Amino acid sequence: MKKKTGTSFVSAQQVADLAGVSRSAVSRTFTKGASVSPTTRSKVIKAADSLGYHVNELARGLINEQSNIVCIVGADIYTPYQSRFIDALTRELQAIHKVTMVVNSSGDSEVRDALAQTIRYRADATLVLSGQPDDALIQTCLNNGQRVIVVNRDKMQSGVESIVVTNRVAAREAFHMLHRAGCHNIVAVSSKAGTPSLVAREQAFLQEAKDHGIEATLKTVGMTSYETGAETARQLFSGSNPPDGAFCLTDLLACGFMDVARHEFGRRIPEDLCVIGFDDIDQSSWSSYNLTTFRQPVEDIAVHIRDLLSSRLDPDLGEGPTRFPTEPVWRQSVRMGAKP
Amino acid sequence: MKKKTGTSFVSAQQVADLAGVSRSAVSRTFTKGASVSPTTRSKVIKAADSLGYHVNELARGLINEQSNIVCIVGADIYTPYQSRFIDALTRELQAIHKVTMVVNSSGDSEVRDALAQTIRYRADATLVLSGQPDDALIQTCLNNGQRVIVVNRDKMQSGVESIVVTNRVAAREAFHMLHRAGCHNIVAVSSKAGTPSLVAREQAFLQEAKDHGIEATLKTVGMTSYETGAETARQLFSGSNPPDGAFCLTDLLACGFMDVARHEFGRRIPEDLCVIGFDDIDQSSWSSYNLTTFRQPVEDIAVHIRDLLSSRLDPDLGEGPTRFPTEPVWRQSVRMGAKP
DNA sequence: TCATTTTTTGCACAGGTGTGCAATGATGCT
């Protein structure tokens, strides 16, 4: 199991010997805020460079009981929405000299494993983007000063910092957009994933429709994907009573839905069919779609998380989740006149 | 700087005390292949569970001089291609119980930082997907038994394991596809990025055209993105002598190119214009595009990398880079009859 | 120059783990 390498990593002791100072001096040179004279510092740096010394972050973390690692747990990270989020997060975290560990979780059990990993590596924090973490493990994390931040999930436990997006407001707004556009047969295209944010959007949309005397229907035929959106359209437009307005709970669903409506059933958008999405992924702005949607401010959220973790912001516990607004992005998939 | 937490992480010593065994027994219980009797093992596990013990991977890594961390360096990780690759990699690495560290690098300097990070965290390996790593740092990595694997990059140094895709073969094939489809005015749509794989495709494509007496032109108007593809199309179709066949060196470029050609210039695909892409991202199969393209076998590459790092495969050094074939995916953006 | 304050430096310890070595206990064989 042990490696067989000729040379080994160079340690602070070796640097100290070469520079003719104590090992403490070396340590202090590379520790922010420690007291070293400019003379010794330069001697140390010179020796370190010539030897190729790099601080062993493992040993440092062992002392400090934290490792500057932040663990991101997410599923389907190849998805436009998730990958944009992770991109923003990694950049912001790097800006405060944190290191990003990504755990690709499909099921809840892997979220469990991820949290265990967080503990084993003494990470500073865990960001949960998907799945439901295990309560006992969360408690262990929190007890040891590790932070747990969940995004667009149900808040499960005190001590967990929660960030959500204004799903309900947006969903209600979506109904009114379709309503104002003159749609009569309205459908909500969702998935079987049952994610908290999906459920929130479904409920708010259907409720708002009902409150205005319109019976909107809900369709869930598969997971949250392009294919599901496509298949949903196929079922709806080949049945009796096809819709003339659709709120797709995800842009990805919307893309599949639009493609099939247009190419397989000849629907013109927005003349025959109005479509609204959610997320504002890159593809929504592509001119094949031009999708009117709601933008999730992932960059703002990433900045907020950075500020949280650089302790420039106090953890906002107790007073409920931090809410970020989703603003509508008007494009061409809804008839004009719907815009207020 | 020091944290103020009531409790602290539970150590192996505490578990040992509770279980009534020595700390060594605890260590051996959680070390694969160590010798412990079933009796003590179960006592230890019981105690560990009740205390919430988790091995400190930092201390373990300090001893072993490796941390089971694999560092992935990549730019533009929100891109469909990159995110799919990272998704595959993280899954395969997790399968062999490695932990993924993602470094989001925009410039070469950040690749440098990433490599330094690899060293500081005593990572097992670094995967470089973008940018040019620093020679001296690579040497330090290699000297200490850390592996460096570059994908679709120029091989820079011995000891670095290199994986590439058959860019040239595919590019030549792309020309013939357009040629057989009867295109006369052929253009290669690339970007200013100047990535090794882009350059390889450009050169091979243009050379093959020249060898067959056709003067294909090369267009590079921006970075590798949808917008660049769109802008390229705008320039080409508003100028004199618009093309009737395009090899877009990236599917993302192709999407932008197709959208503008169709929606702003009324070109029918494939009747008026044949388009070929590269990568086979998800969007290429969406029915708005139906793009004929070349598939990069990212899953196969990820599996290969897993096998390399689980030392089931010998590092293939010396005899040049490992090549993975890119196979054409026939869809509808090239006139039929081009298919052999 | 000398006394006083401030900065710098080295020592030694702590942090949690893996493992070689020797001792102990268990098991098998005759």
Add this chain to the structure above:
DNA sequence: AGCATCATTGCACACCTGTGCAAAAAATGA
């Protein structure tokens, strides 16, 4: 039973770093 073999266990050391403490050096003031 007696001996040999083998698995198990505990001790002590090593891995590399940060930091409190006291001593030394430097800077400051008169």
